[in-house]
Amino acid sequence: MSVDPKNLSEKDRDALLRWRLALGPVAEKTGACPSLRSLTGASGSVGLTGGDLEPLDDALSFVYGERTGGREGSRPYIPEWLGALRSFFRDDVIALVQKDAIEKKGLTQLLFEPETLPFLEKNVELVTTLVSARGLIPDEAKSLARTIVREVVDELRKKLESTVRTAVFGALRRDRTSPLPIARNIDWKRTIRHNLKGWDAENQRLVPERFYFWPNQRRHHEWDVTLVVDQSGSMAESVVYSSVMAAIFASLDVLRTRLVLFDTEVVDMTHLLSDPVEVLFSTQLGGGTDINRAVAYAQANHVQRPEKTLFLLITDLYEGGNAQELLARLRQLVDSRAKVLCLLALSDGGKPSYDQAMAKELTAMGIPCFGCTPRKLVDVVERVMRNQDLTPLLSSEKELSHG
Secondary structure, eight states: OOOOGGGHHHHHHHHHHHHHHOOTHHHHHTTTSTGGGGGGGGGGGGTGGGHHHHHHHHHHHHSSSSSSSTTTSSSSOHHHHHHHHHHHHHHHHHHHHHHHHHHHHHHHIIITTTTTGGSOOOSHHHHHHHHTTTTGGGGGHHHHHHHHHHHHHHHHHHHHHHHHHHHHHHHHHTTOOOOOOOGGGOOOOHHHHHHHGGTTTTEEEEEOOOOBBOEEESOTEEEEEEEEEEGGGHHHHHHHHHHHHHHHHHHHEEEEEEEESSSSEEEEEEEGGOOOOHHHHTOOOOOOOOOHHHHHHHHHOOSSSSGGGGEEESSOOOOSSOOHHHHHHHHHHHTOOOEEEEEEEEEESSSOOOHHHHHHHHTTTOOOOEEHHHHHHHHHHHHHHOOOSSHHHHHHHHHHOOO
């Protein structure tokens, strides 16, 4: 018969919880140990909240339990698993658990052996796994791992770059007319639209009163684009796509692009924008989240002309810092006329998981909160730079989820 925790003293309950965590889920199969959920009230004795017990149990069970995965019996998503380890343990403990993962679960043989890597499907999920677990990669496989990451990143960039360039240049050149009346710069669509009243029905011709022209030259750094990206484990794919999109934006002379990554610390990656692979191998996926600190840094260092700033906050909004200060800072950005958007996810995946209460707060102050694909982000950026309403775009797409 299992012991009822309600009949135990606080000291005994604490001891039982520690034994249960040490022995893992298999202890419950004996019938003598209460379930982890029934011991939730004792979680404070191990420095955790009740909601942290099962994630901790899953993280340890992957390495030390009888099963190869968490509660569903499947292998965990490696970036989230590593993120959980960083949330619960010191660096020396993390190193020990990672070492045991290699030895006990064959993690190296499954993912990082030079003989295996070339045959793995090269996609964003593989990139997030290689980057987040790069400390586990043996020396002989590091070069190949980096090559694979570069191959995937280059392919993503190739697919997206032309679309981004067309959208951005199109949006910026169409917000003004040219003072140079040169035939090759005639904006035919605009000229026809504004001269329809000059239609000569008898002769079937249009007699324009005025010609409109495209500008002959672009201005340098017409917009500032600042990406502030959550690098916690659950946002791993978003970090990959954000790095690629930031590199593309940075390659356009009409934009001044900045990239800031954060967990509980803030790292400015702007100096590495020309090489998204270097950005990715400089990240530390996992750990906690201090969105307020990241927004404060970006606001102080990268918002010089708010009315021409596109501020992309890419996070699931689970704030581990000061939520009220975060809301106040975002309100300041909105009031300064910066174009602030919150991307709950930037990936080709499904509907994002996010803090719905926080998203509602942001939406109420005029900050759209949605998840989207990289291609849809291009459409969003184009609309912002054309000063067009985003509502039809966001409400018409199932892949974009309002907060």
